[in-house]
Amino acid sequence: MSTSKGRAMKKILSTTIAVALGAGNLLATGFESRQFIPYFNMRVDQGGYLPDKGAFFTGANMNMQAGLLAKVNDRHSFFGLYNLDFEGQAFQFPDTQEFDSKSQAHLFNLEYRWKIDDHWRVRPGIALGKTYTQTAAAEVWGHGLYDDKSVGYQLAGDYDFTLWRKKATATAMISRYTLKFPNYTDLLSQFRQESANTALAGGEKNQDLVEYGLSLQQAPWRVKLRFNNVDFTKEKIIQSNGTYGGDKQADSNVILSAAYDVKLWIFESSPELSYQIHHSNQNFLLFLSATDATPVYASNYYSYKETALNIPLFINLTEKWALSGGFLWRGRAYDKRSPLNESEVFKSGRQRDDMEVLSAGLRKRMNEVSALFLTYSLTRATSNNKFERYLPSNYTGQGISVGYQLTY
Amino acid sequence: MRKAALAVLLAAAVLLPGTSRAEDQFSSFALQQVGKLISNPPLFLYEFQRNMESTTPIPPGKFIGVNYHFLGGILIIPLPDITTDYNISGKVRLHPEGRLYPGLPQLDLDAGYWKSPLAHKLEHPDASATDSQTKLTSLNVGGQYMAAVMSSSVEPRVRLFWGYKVSRLHVDMGLNKPSDVFGTQVQSFSGRLREDTFSAGIEHAYSDGKRWTMEGGYGLKNHLLSAKVAWSGTFLELGFNIYPESVFIMQPEVNFHVYF
Numbered sequence: 001m002s003t004s005k006g007r008a009m010k011k012i013l014s015t016t017i018a019v020a021l022g023a024g025n026l027l028a029t030g031f032e033s034r035q036f037i038p039y040f041n042m043r044v045d046q047g048g049y050l051p052d053k054g055a056f057f058t059g060a061n062m063n064m065q066a067g068l069l070a071k072v073n074d075r076h077s078f079f080g081l082y083n084l085d086f087e088g089q090a091f092q093f094p095d096t097q098e099f100d101s102k103s104q105a106h107l108f109n110l111e112y113r114w115k116i117d118d119h120w121r122v123r124p125g126i127a128l129g130k131t132y133t134q135t136a137a138a139e140v141w142g143h144g145l146y147d148d149k150s151v152g153y154q155l156a157g158d159y160d161f162t163l164w165r166k167k168a169t170a171t172a173m174i175s176r177y178t179l180k181f182p183n184y185t186d187l188l189s190q191f192r193q194e195s196a197n198t199a200l201a202g203g204e205k206n207q208d209l210v211e212y213g214l215s216l217q218q219a220p221w222r223v224k225l226r227f228n229n230v231d232f233t234k235e236k237i238i239q240s241n242g243t244y245g246g247d248k249q250a251d252s253n254v255i256l257s258a259a260y261d262v263k264l265w266i267f268e269s270s271p272e273l274s275y276q277i278h279h280s281n282q283n284f285l286l287f288l289s290a291t292d293a294t295p296v297y298a299s300n301y302y303s304y305k306e307t308a309l310n311i312p313l314f315i316n317l318t319e320k321w322a323l324s325g326g327f328l329w330r331g332r333a334y335d336k337r338s339p340l341n342e343s344e345v346f347k348s349g350r351q352r353d354d355m356e357v358l359s360a361g362l363r364k365r366m367n368e369v370s371a372l373f374l375t376y377s378l379t380r381a382t383s384n385n386k387f388e389r390y391l392p393s394n395y396t397g398q399g400i401s402v403g404y405q406l407t408y
Numbered sequence: 409m410r411k412a413a414l415a416v417l418l419a420a421a422v423l424l425p426g427t428s429r430a431e432d433q434f435s436s437f438a439l440q441q442v443g444k445l446i447s448n449p450p451l452f453l454y455e456f457q458r459n460m461e462s463t464t465p466i467p468p469g470k471f472i473g474v475n476y477h478f479l480g481g482i483l484i485i486p487l488p489d490i491t492t493d494y495n496i497s498g499k500v501r502l503h504p505e506g507r508l509y510p511g512l513p514q515l516d517l518d519a520g521y522w523k524s525p526l527a528h529k530l531e532h533p534d535a536s537a538t539d540s541q542t543k544l545t546s547l548n549v550g551g552q553y554m555a556a557v558m559s560s561s562v563e564p565r566v567r568l569f570w571g572y573k574v575s576r577l578h579v580d581m582g583l584n585k586p587s588d589v590f591g592t593q594v595q596s597f598s599g600r601l602r603e604d605t606f607s608a609g610i611e612h613a614y615s616d617g618k619r620w621t622m623e624g625g626y627g628l629k630n631h632l633l634s635a636k637v638a639w640s641g642t643f644l645e646l647g648f649n650i651y652p653e654s655v656f657i658m659q660p661e662v663n664f665h666v667y668f
């Protein structure tokens with residue numbers, strides 16, 4: 001559950017960070033002399049998945065970004081962006097979501113760009129978002145437990161300078177968002193009929209988010225540091241006696257990432273390494289049944305540290321054809337959470353989840369701006385959490401997908 | 409495309425241990441998909457209409473356009489579909505790009521209509537409730553749409569376009585006697601669907617009269633997602649419609665069009 005609302009937050013931030021920490025260069029092309037410059041980027045893919053546990057399934061993903069830059073004059077401009085993101089059924093990170101989970105997000109950003117001089121730019125902006133989710137519980141769009149609405153603003157500043165004789169851009173950003181989860185109800189409160197009316201009205205996961213970001217871009221390097229605080233406006237901390245205490249839930253994230261673009265002969269890659277520290281003061285009660293009167297208490301259940309490494313690779317055979325491949329690894333180590341055994345009993349030690357994806361395929365450039373992909377992937381997920389009645393934690397799966405991408 | 413992917417996966421599955429289990433999985437998967445199809449017939453039929461709807465912008469220098477949806481279908485191979493016999497779409501350019509004001513986009517108005525004559529051929533108007541077999545006494549399937557599309561140049565050969573489309577579809581069916589459908593006695597069915605779609609896309613004209621287009625759409629009323637990748641020549645358009653949540657995700661189309 002923590003991960004689902006985390007995904008909602010990620011969707012909101014992904015667009016915002018792309019705009020705010022993008023140093024105002026999201027537009028890939030354009031006429032300098034034009035007053036209006038459109039921007040368009042789209043990717044769709046469809047895949048078939050065969051896990052060693054569970055049934056064969058298919059899924060698709062779609063991401064579309066459509067924007068417009070309106071230049072008032074050389075110093076002042078406005079940039080509006082609409083981002084439609086659909087994530088269909090797919091293999092998931094261990095112990096987070098079911099393969100059948102789906103979501104669609106609609107995110108709007110409007111940014112004012114003020115070029116103060118040749119070095120400095122300031123970019124205040126506003127953002128609105130709406131995310132629909134479907135878990136495997138056959139929800140319909142608009143009634144998802146984790147549906148959310150968000151509204152917020154950002155202030156970003158860019159500084160262009162020369163570092164070691166090469167052009168570099170440093171960006172600092174602050175953003176603040178309010179997220180509302182209108183359908184989220186607290187099952188524990190409902191079950192125990194504590195403040196039942198409030199719980200049934202939803203909104204238990206409503207949260208205020210503040211994010212600070214720093215980035216440095218100097219080709220071929222990109223380095224980002226992000227820090228955010230998530231204050232829950234209603235959700236309280238569960239205590240060892242099984243009741244909610246007076247303190248509200250508060251989460252935080254520190255994310256450091258570095259990426260490097262490399263092109264050597266016919267080989268092309270953009271490896272990226274990221275490290276995240278997630279902290280939450282929320283605890284957990286393990287109920288073995290709906291009538292369990294003595295649930296097991298686990299403190300600091302959701303804090304973890306996560307490392308991810310992504311190494312995509314293209315071998316350009318001709319101008320149009322390329323072999324594609326890649327390796328993705330993501331590992332998460334919980335600070336205090338103990339893993340469960342097959343009988344849903346806590347074991348000693350700390351939970352650790354890992355996922356590796358190896359992929360190989362073909363890419364064909366259709367023209368200057370679009371490409372077709374055919375990709376085979378082998379996914380291996382491992383965890384020392386062995387309780388998998390609801391969510392898969394240990395599995396191996398194969399997938400084949402066809403995708404089309406257009407970047408402009 | 410889905411069938412092709414399925415075929416490749418089936419072939420891959422043979423190479424793996426546990427092939428018999430995989431066969432069970434595909435059988436289960438097929439049943440799931442059939443269930444989805446039957447659960448909402450108008451929504452399923454609307455995909456045919458979406459394949460038939462044409463909202464790509466009128467080429468620069470042209471004023472009016474006519475589009476006929478020839479082949480579509482739910483499989484990877486283009487086939488005649490329910491909209492094929494009677495369908496027509498028209499487009500008219502209300503404003504060429506930059507005429508009233510520099511940078512002001514081109515504005516097109518599109519509209520289309522289809523009706524299935526095949527539906528009437530399946531009717532048995534004389535069938536009575538005492539007949540031993542269940543027969544269709546009436547079947548009326550059709551739809552129409554209207555759209556406004558704005559397009560503006562990014563480069564001399566590349567245009568970005570946005571559209572807003574209102575689509576309507578109806579399915580009316582009558583039987584000579586009640587029939588059991590998943591435990592419910594049904595003698596008549598009347599379904600209506602309206603969808604308002606916001607869309608955006610890009611057009612890349614790479615040669616005289618030839619262009620690639622890609623567009624994505626979002627249905628505001630039913631949360632329907634769609635994408636389309638198409639190549640068009642002077643008179644012919646070949647494309648794939650992509651519906652991420654559909655029973656059949658990729659659906660082909662073959663259209664004929666002419667612009668004046």
